[in-house]
Amino acid sequence: MAKEPKKKGPPSMRELLPPDPQRGPDGIPDPVRVRNPVGRPSKYEPHMLKTVMDIGSIGGSHMEMAVELGIDRVTFYRWTENNEEFRNAVKMADAAAQVWWERAARNGAVGLIDKWNPTTYIFHMKNRFKDDYREKPQAAQPDENGQVQVMSVTIDSRLLDADQRDILRQTLLAAKAAKDGTVIEGEYEEGEEQ
Numbered sequence: 001m002a003k004e005p006k007k008k009g010p011p012s013m014r015e016l017l018p019p020d021p022q023r024g025p026d027g028i029p030d031p032v033r034v035r036n037p038v039g040r041p042s043k044y045e046p047h048m049l050k051t052v053m054d055i056g057s058i059g060g061s062h063m064e065m066a067v068e069l070g071i072d073r074v075t076f077y078r079w080t081e082n083n084e085e086f087r088n089a090v091k092m093a094d095a096a097a098q099v100w101w102e103r104a105a106r107n108g109a110v111g112l113i114d115k116w117n118p119t120t121y122i123f124h125m126k127n128r129f130k131d132d133y134r135e136k137p138q139a140a141q142p143d144e145n146g147q148v149q150v151m152s153v154t155i156d157s158r159l160l161d162a163d164q165r166d167i168l169r170q171t172l173l174a175a176k177a178a179k180d181g182t183v184i185e186g187e188y189e190e191g192e193e194q
Contacts, residue, residue, distance in 0.1 A: 043071060044079055049089040056093025059100035061128070065093065098129050109159070 048069050055065045066076040079086045101124070108116030125133040157165055 042079075043069075043075075044083060044086065046085065049085065052086070052089045052093045053096065056090075056096040057100065059097045059104070060093075061097070062090070065090070098132070101125060101129070109156075 051068050052065050055061075055068055062076060063073060066073055069076070071079075080090050081087070101121075104113070105118075105121055105125075107113050108118065108121065122133075126135070155168065157168070160168065
């Protein structure tokens with residue numbers, strides 16, 4: 001067997017590098033040996049579930065939870081989708097947030113909150129807790145006599161000002177008259193339909 005002739009000049013880079021167990025004999029990374037995960041590791045840690053619950057218990061939103069966890073909205077929803085433990089915590093936090101807002105409404109309705117704005121509250125609830133507060137249109141079906149049943153509404157007249165009470169009274173009288181088949185004469189402002 002003949003000896004290989006000795007090369008002249010400096011050694012190649014491959015010769016200078018120490019052997020790498022993740023590279024093949026040609027120096028190229030071996031895909032079977034390289035086990036680097038794709039992307040960065042997740043920031044998720046189980047102690048974050050308490051933060052989620054704490055934010056929910058004060059009526060907080062998903063965005064508030066994400067900010068407190070130091071993540072963006074996309075990551076928050078990815079964790080919710082892919083991590084059962086996190087998803088369950090978010091569901092419980094959402095329920096706690098809804099309870100917080102419902103208690104706030106009760107306190108506002110009885111005058112415990114200054115400058116309570118029921119319109120803003122209703123808007124918030126319909127958009128945030130859609131499953132429970134979205135208006136569900138129901139087709140009114142006339143009965144065999146051609147009458148349509150209208151939903152009943154409870155109104156606390158103590159919360160209405162004098163003008164609102166007057167409008168309510170006129171509306172109820174008009175509804176009663178329509179039921180009795182009588183016509184109500186009234187005064188109308190200019191531009192109002194009669």
